[in-house]
Amino acid sequence: MPTHSDLKAxxxxxxxxxxxxxxxxxxxxxxxxxFLLEEAPRLESWLKQSMQGEMSYMENHFDMRLDPRLLVPxxxxxxxxxxxxxxxxxxxxxxxxxxxxxxxxxxxxHYVVKDKLKLLMQQLTSRIGAxxxxxxxxxxxxxxxxxxKKSGLGWLGKNANLINKKQGSFFFIAELIIDLELxxxxxxxxxxxxxxxxxxxxxxxxxxxxxxxDGSKCISYFTIELKRDLPAEWISKMDGWLxxxxxxxxxxxxxxxSVVNAEPRFTPRENLLNxxxxxxxxxxxxVFEQLARRSPLKRKGLDGLRRNASLIEANSxxxx
Numbered sequence: 001m002p003t004h005s006d007l008k009a010x011x012x013x014x015x016x017x018x019x020x021x022x023x024x025x026x027x028x029x030x031x032x033x034x035f036l037l038e039e040a041p042r043l044e045s046w047l048k049q050s051m052q053g054e055m056s057y058m059e060n061h062f063d064m065r066l067d068p069r070l071l072v073p074x075x076x077x078x079x080x081x082x083x084x085x086x087x088x089x090x091x092x093x094x095x096x097x098x099x100x101x102x103x104x105x106x107x108x109x110h111y112v113v114k115d116k117l118k119l120l121m122q123q124l125t126s127r128i129g130a131x132x133x134x135x136x137x138x139x140x141x142x143x144x145x146x147x148x149k150k151s152g153l154g155w156l157g158k159n160a161n162l163i164n165k166k167q168g169s170f171f172f173i174a175e176l177i178i179d180l181e182l183x184x185x186x187x188x189x190x191x192x193x194x195x196x197x198x199x200x201x202x203x204x205x206x207x208x209x210x211x212x213x214d215g216s217k218c219i220s221y222f223t224i225e226l227k228r229d230l231p232a233e234w235i236s237k238m239d240g241w242l243x244x245x246x247x248x249x250x251x252x253x254x255x256x257x258s259v260v261n262a263e264p265r266f267t268p269r270e271n272l273l274n275x276x277x278x279x280x281x282x283x284x285x286x287v288f289e290q291l292a293r294r295s296p297l298k299r300k301g302l303d304g305l306r307r308n309a310s311l312i313e314a315n316s317x318x319x320x
Contacts, residue, residue, distance in 0.1 A: 101244025
């Protein structure tokens with residue numbers, strides 16, 4: 001027979017899920033704050049093979065990545081959220097425009113999702129009292145996909161992205177790690193089956209085996225993270241991507257269920273999305289600051305984006 005504390009944990013879990021939906025999150029799931037036993041050897045192996053490339057931050061805080069109680073002392077629950085960013089597929093992008101990953105079409109998700117988590121925490125504390133915890137939006141050593149999987153929001157696909165059976169994979173993942181006891185959800189089963197669409201489509205063969213992505217070979221890594229010059233053998237494989245890459249998600253059969261997001265702050269900035277290589281080269285720093293205010297593209301900076309644009313242009317000319 002359920003105890004009073006069990007009933008309270010279930011009641012509070014439902015309250016959080018209700019508040020999350022009201023704030024625009026698509027899905028919410030809960031896990032017990034505990035050590036990620038299965039992920040520990042996988043992360044260690046990935047790092048030992050240097051698949052993080054120049055993303056040295058992935059090597060830091062190894063223990064914290066695996067145990068949320070080291071990030072938030074007294075933590076009892078990890079609440080995971082999925083926030084949809086899939087844009088309207090009918091948006092017209094110019095034929096000469098360089099490709100930008102869909103997640104960067106509107107306002108930077110760090111601002112948007114963090115604002116919603118702050119509101120959720122405020123509403124939650126007003127309903128049940130003081131709660132100790134922290135909100136995370138890709139901003140600390142948290143294995144967000146592992147927690148989302150553990151809480152039943154989807155499975156990790158062969159492209160290492162979280163896939164939700166109802167709406168695919170075009171989601172931002174966020175967490176609340178809090179000291180509140182909540183009824184946990186369980187994981188779901190893998191539904192990739194024998195599909196190899198993402199593996200076969202990757203321009204750089206970064207998916208080195210099912211469920212393992214060599215980050216140092218990924219186009220997103222080349223166009224966003226890599227600070228030094230791109231090795232010559234990879235330039236011809238950039239596939240027109242100025243910032244990020246969506247290939248492995250675009251070909252995933254589960255993304256036929258994606259729905260257009262309803263977040264006004266993710267309205268695509270078509271003035272940025274429709275720029276050609278020449279326009280990027282001619283853009284002044286002042287105009288870039290205006291166009292890219294609170295945009296994910298600011299992370300790379302104008303010099304970095306010019307570099308990417310010039311490499312794509314040079315390869316296009318050289319390939320003719």
